[in-house]
Amino acid sequence: MAANYWESSQRKYWTFSKKGLADVRRAQESEPANKQLIATYPLPERRLLNIYFHLQLAKLAKRMSVRQQALATAQVYMRRYYTKVEIRTTNPYLVLATSLYLACKMEECPQHIRIVVGEARQLWPELISSDTSKLGECEFNLISTMNSQLIVHHPYRSFIDLQTTFSLVQEEVSLAWSAINDHFLTDLPLLHPPHVVAITAVLLAVVLKPTQGNLQSHAQSLQTAMSTIAVPPSNTAPTTAQARIQKLITWLAESSVSIEAVVDCVQELISLYDVWESFNEKQCKEQITRFVKALALDK
Amino acid sequence: MASMSSVPRPKHITDRYKIIGFISSGTYGRVYKAKGKNGHVGEFAIKKFKPDKEGEVGYTGISQSAIREMALCTELSHPNVVHTVEIILENKCIYIVFEYAEHDLLQIIHHHSQPNRAAIPARSIKSIMYQLLHGLLYLHRNWVMHRDLKPANIMVTSKGEVKIGDLGLARLFQRPLNTLFTGDKVVVTIWYRAPELLLGARHYTPAIDLWAVGCIFAELLSLRPIFKGEEAKMDNKKSVPFQRNQMQKIAEILGLPTKDHWPLLSSMPEYAQLANLSAGNSRVASPQTLHKWYWNIVHMNKYPSDPASMTPGKEGLALLKGLLEYDPQKRLTAEQALQHPYFTDDDKPGENCFEGSGIEYPLRRVSQEDNDIRTSSLPGTKRSGLPDDSYGGRPAKRLKEA
Numbered sequence: 001m002a003a004n005y006w007e008s009s010q011r012k013y014w015t016f017s018k019k020g021l022a023d024v025r026r027a028q029e030s031e032p033a034n035k036q037l038i039a040t041y042p043l044p045e046r047r048l049l050n051i052y053f054h055l056q057l058a059k060l061a062k063r064m065s066v067r068q069q070a071l072a073t074a075q076v077y078m079r080r081y082y083t084k085v086e087i088r089t090t091n092p093y094l095v096l097a098t099s100l101y102l103a104c105k106m107e108e109c110p111q112h113i114r115i116v117v118g119e120a121r122q123l124w125p126e127l128i129s130s131d132t133s134k135l136g137e138c139e140f141n142l143i144s145t146m147n148s149q150l151i152v153h154h155p156y157r158s159f160i161d162l163q164t165t166f167s168l169v170q171e172e173v174s175l176a177w178s179a180i181n182d183h184f185l186t187d188l189p190l191l192h193p194p195h196v197v198a199i200t201a202v203l204l205a206v207v208l209k210p211t212q213g214n215l216q217s218h219a220q221s222l223q224t225a226m227s228t229i230a231v232p233p234s235n236t237a238p239t240t241a242q243a244r245i246q247k248l249i250t251w252l253a254e255s256s257v258s259i260e261a262v263v264d265c266v267q268e269l270i271s272l273y274d275v276w277e278s279f280n281e282k283q284c285k286e287q288i289t290r291f292v293k294a295l296a297l298d299k
Numbered sequence: 300m301a302s303m304s305s306v307p308r309p310k311h312i313t314d315r316y317k318i319i320g321f322i323s324s325g326t327y328g329r330v331y332k333a334k335g336k337n338g339h340v341g342e343f344a345i346k347k348f349k350p351d352k353e354g355e356v357g358y359t360g361i362s363q364s365a366i367r368e369m370a371l372c373t374e375l376s377h378p379n380v381v382h383t384v385e386i387i388l389e390n391k392c393i394y395i396v397f398e399y400a401e402h403d404l405l406q407i408i409h410h411h412s413q414p415n416r417a418a419i420p421a422r423s424i425k426s427i428m429y430q431l432l433h434g435l436l437y438l439h440r441n442w443v444m445h446r447d448l449k450p451a452n453i454m455v456t457s458k459g460e461v462k463i464g465d466l467g468l469a470r471l472f473q474r475p476l477n478t479l480f481t482g483d484k485v486v487v488t489i490w491y492r493a494p495e496l497l498l499g500a501r502h503y504t505p506a507i508d509l510w511a512v513g514c515i516f517a518e519l520l521s522l523r524p525i526f527k528g529e530e531a532k533m534d535n536k537k538s539v540p541f542q543r544n545q546m547q548k549i550a551e552i553l554g555l556p557t558k559d560h561w562p563l564l565s566s567m568p569e570y571a572q573l574a575n576l577s578a579g580n581s582r583v584a585s586p587q588t589l590h591k592w593y594w595n596i597v598h599m600n601k602y603p604s605d606p607a608s609m610t611p612g613k614e615g616l617a618l619l620k621g622l623l624e625y626d627p628q629k630r631l632t633a634e635q636a637l638q639h640p641y642f643t644d645d646d647k648p649g650e651n652c653f654e655g656s657g658i659e660y661p662l663r664r665v666s667q668e669d670n671d672i673r674t675s676s677l678p679g680t681k682r683s684g685l686p687d688d689s690y691g692g693r694p695a696k697r698l699k700e701a
């Protein structure tokens with residue numbers, strides 16, 4: 001629950017160790033029925049697919065003016081669902097639209113099923129059925145597969161608190177905000193508690209602030225940032241920026257947040273920005289369309 | 300940490316449970332009594348939602364309130380909140396399996412209100428209130444507002460444990476980026492509805508649940524609803540009528556609220572309505588006062604003035620006043636209520652609300668006419684797939700049930 005992440009189903013059932021997550025996926029991939037499918041229908045690596053799904057979800061969300069929070073929840077639902085179900089046995093477009101439909105209800109901004117299907121049809125006319133009962137059925141599967149554990153804790157709330165603690169200025173806020181939004185493209189929502197992601201975002205924003213541009217162009221400076229944490233600035237008269245970084249480091253040291261977890265979050269984001277370079281929307285689309293059509297999953 | 304798990308094998312309701320009988324037809328579905336099967340021991344109440352429109356063959360999307368209830372039920376766990384054993388989705392139906400509760404407060408109140416029966420023992424009431432407030436404190440700490448507290452929704456087990464049930468209207472109140480303003484127009488069965496809701500408040504708070512707890516406390520003492528108003532029906536789907544009669548019932552006892560006492564009163568959307576509430580109603584003009592109401596009940600229901608274990612006493616009145624407080628900001632919170640001398644003085648509340656009472660309450664009625672959980676048709680579950688299903692039906696329906 002919002003006040004009590006520690007007792008939440010998210011922590012108990014949907015937060016994995018790296019090894020745990022890898023094991024779950026390996027088990028799924030090695031099921032005989034899936035092996036065959038995986039060999040026949042190659043797909044881009046997971047993060048590239050995530051980027052693709054994110055772009056598609058964002059388009060759909062925009063058409064219905066869905067708020068960020070619901071979009072984030074939908075992304076987490078998809079991530080959870082695909083830890084248990086082989087993607088090639090599903091129509092990802094249907095799963096995507098259904099995740100958003102369900103997330104909107106959970107985040108108190110419901111959309112009518114017909115609207116969701118209608119908008120999805122506008123975006124992917126060839127790939128999704130106009131029959132609303134397909135989406136309804138998919139919703140059943142989604143909820144069942146997630147064991148009705150639908151409440152998702154996001155980093156936004158912790159971030160709002162931290163924003164005040166560290167008096168972030170506007171550009172830092174937007175930088176941190178985009179780091180949070182980007183973490184949904186990685187496995188981080190399945191690996192770390194939301195407040196760890198929030199503090200990572202703050203850290204990145206504070207360390208990177210002086211430079212311009214977006215996070216993607218910053219993979220290099222992120223590396224530098226990490227060395228800053230490892231080696232606190234020396235006694236030379238600290239600049240305000242350094243003073244704040246110092247404050248952050250002290251805060252981190254006093255909190256129960258593990259530095260390793262934060263470092264891990266930063267690394268995940270860095271490697272996300274690395275693979276992003278090789279993202280090819282057209283290729284993703286083609287490879288997905290291929291198995292959806294061949295296996296008649298759009299029917 | 301999550302452990303390694305593959306796709307759960309689908310569970311079948313009939314493999315796990317044997318239906319003993321039918322309990323009730325609620326707003327969203329039916330509730331059955333069941334026994335565990337195949338090594339799964341115990342008694343259960345199974346709430347069956349049927350998401351489909353009547354006669355529809357396909358899936359039409361699950362209503363938002365069913366989604367909320369499922370999500371909250373899986374997430375919450377407290378000794379004073381009805382425990383959810385599991386949720387099974389099968390054949391287009393949703394089954395929420397709860398631990399079984401033999402009684403509920405409505406039934407207990409009914410039992411005592413028969414002619415020639417004594418009032419509910421003061422110790423039982425104290426224990427009930429204490430447990431109820433603990434359950435509510437847990438909900439509020441977890442940012443959940445119940446929004447529909449009333450005697451029928453407060454379950455009591457045969458061991459005298461009190462458990463808050465029916466989270467069908469409950470909502471998280473701390474979803475960031477979200478106001479509670481959108482969607483629901485009507486919340487809480489009218490007799491238990493807080494004055495700020497009656498006056499059209501848009502941003503209501505957990506304090507609405509504490510008003511309802513105050514009403515329930517009063518009802519446990521007097522054995523009838525303290526503010527038994529008549530619901531003004533919604534004339535069209537756009538506007539919610541001012542619940543004039545309900546507000547009058549409250550004012551007949553508490554008097555009209557004032558700006559001095561409740562500073563934000565004048566910013567309430569329906570504030571103007573208060574001005575003519577006393578027109579033609581002398582009881583609003585010269586209210587009974589809670590003080591008189593209370594001592595009158597204590598007298599009528601023959602609560603002695605001593606010893607502490609036998610009477611709700613003056614601290615009972617003080618607690619009631621703190622709960623039935625007009626200004627939501629001044630109203631006691633669940634936490635404050637639990638610190639009240641009513642609970643902390645002399646006679647401490649017991650964990651079993653039946654302890655020492657020697658009263659045998661009738662068992663929950665279970666009917667045999669509809670025993671097939673898989674096939675039964677479901678009147679009253681028509682709304683589905685709507686963006687928000689909070690309109691209409693429920694409160695009116697519940698009024699009839701009560």
Ligand SMILES: Nc1ncnc2c1ncn2[C@@H]1O[C@H](COP(=O)(O)OP(=O)(O)O)[C@@H](O)[C@H]1O
Nearest residue numbers: 323325326327328330344397398399400465467
């Ligand atoms: N755990 C339970 N044990 C026994 N009976 C229950 C339980 N939960 C609900 N019931 C019975 O079913 C009725 C309807 O349940 P409720 O959850 O209030 O459904 P609705 O929201 O449809 O009104 C209750 O008034 C009560 O009689």
